[in-house]
Amino acid sequence: MDSIERIRKIMALIEIHPEGLSGRDLADACGVPWGTMKQDLRLMASSIETPFPLYTDRDEESEDEKELFQPHVKWFMASAEKRYTPVHLNVREGLTILRIIDFLQEDNSFKDRLRQKILSGFDFGEEESYRYIKGELSPIEPLQGQTFTLIEKAVRNTKRIRIFFNERKIIVDPLGIVYYSRLRYWYLVARERDVTKTYRLNNIQEVDETSESFQYPDGFSLKAWLGPRWGMEYGDLLPVKVRFLNRSQTLAKVRKDVAHRDSKLTLLEDGSLLFQDEIIGVNEFITWILGFGSAAQILEPVELRSLILEKIRETLKNYRDRL
Numbered sequence: 425m426d427s428i429e430r431i432r433k434i435m436a437l438i439e440i441h442p443e444g445l446s447g448r449d450l451a452d453a454c455g456v457p458w459g460t461m462k463q464d465l466r467l468m469a470s471s472i473e474t475p476f477p478l479y480t481d482r483d484e485e486s487e488d489e490k491e492l493f494q495p496h497v498k499w500f501m502a503s504a505e506k507r508y509t510p511v512h513l514n515v516r517e518g519l520t521i522l523r524i525i526d527f528l529q530e531d532n533s534f535k536d537r538l539r540q541k542i543l544s545g546f547d548f549g550e551e552e553s554y555r556y557i558k559g560e561l562s563p564i565e566p567l568q569g570q571t572f573t574l575i576e577k578a579v580r581n582t583k584r585i586r587i588f589f590n591e592r593k594i595i596v597d598p599l600g601i602v603y604y605s606r607l608r609y610w611y612l613v614a615r616e617r618d619v620t621k622t623y624r625l626n627n628i629q630e631v632d633e634t635s636e637s638f639q640y641p642d643g644f645s646l647k648a649w650l651g652p653r654w655g656m657e658y659g660d661l662l663p664v665k666v667r668f669l670n671r672s673q674t675l676a677k678v679r680k681d682v683a684h685r686d687s688k689l690t691l692l693e694d695g696s697l698l699f700q701d702e703i704i705g706v707n708e709f710i711t712w713i714l715g716f717g718s719a720a721q722i723l724e725p726v727e728l729r730s731l732i733l734e735k736i737r738e739t740l741k742n743y744r745d746r747l
Contacts (some may be wrong), residue, residue, distance in 0.1 A: 594616060
């Protein structure tokens with residue numbers, strides 16, 4: 425049993441034992457020494473990218489993290505045990521707490537975990553005028569400094585901001601913030617002159633709110649603007665038509681991947697699936713298509729077929745060069 429399978433078993437065991445299980449019990453159930461189980465629990469407790477809803481019976485009384493990783497300490501799953509009253513924050517309350525976190529006398533890893541818990545508690549299922557989540561993956565990229573809060577404040581106040589991005593300073597009209605879960609990055613959506621662009625938040629070194637106001641575009645919606653985009657690329661709207669062969673889990677994967685889009689899916693008589701959509705972002709779309717191998721056949725447009733062939737030739741050349 426490798427570590428990933430063991431972690432899945434640990435979660436399953438704790439979930440069916442709401443009364444809690446000690447570290448020793450978990451080690452015995454997984455058939456590993458306590459030292460191995462200790463490493464697994466420490467990894468799960470400190471994970472930022474994939475937080476596990478675990479706590480122990482020593483969380484509130486222990487100030488030393490080492491005391492939590494003892495064989496007699498019991499582990500619980502938050503969804504199984506309701507001893508702790510959940511704290512529900514609205515966006516304004518959450519952002520206020522995020523601003524305070526930087527002043528805590530704690531190490532950075534603790535503050536990062538706290539940020540993630542607060543951000544993951546927001547209701548990301550609903551579109552807001554200044555924040556939108558594209559996709560369903562919940563882990564959120566750690567945000568550095570106060571970039572997030574400063575931008576959201578400027579959006580609400582309709583104030584232009586000055587950002588230092590990729591070694592240049594520019595003034596933009598902030599329209600909102602998007603979390604793209606496929607890449608696990610936050611992006612600023614802003615209008616630079618007459619062009620609306622995206623800027624990855626962690627590539628923004630500085631943010632300053634100016635005293636100059638701007639007119640928020642009437643009827644602008646982050647959801648509608650991002651709707652046709654395949655990722656966060658720029659480009660023109662491109663109608664596409666792709667036929668997917670019914671192999672293994674191909675059709676199920678297609679349906680899952682495009683469930684959030686307004687794609688047209690038609691099941692053909694031979695069992696294949698016809699996919700039709702209008703997209704922006706050719707490069708990311710091609711990457712997605714290549715993931716299906718010979719089970720995907722681009723029907724339209726012809727120029728997209730040529731780009732696919734070029735990508736395949738480049739890949740084959742890399743392999744030939746290594747022989």
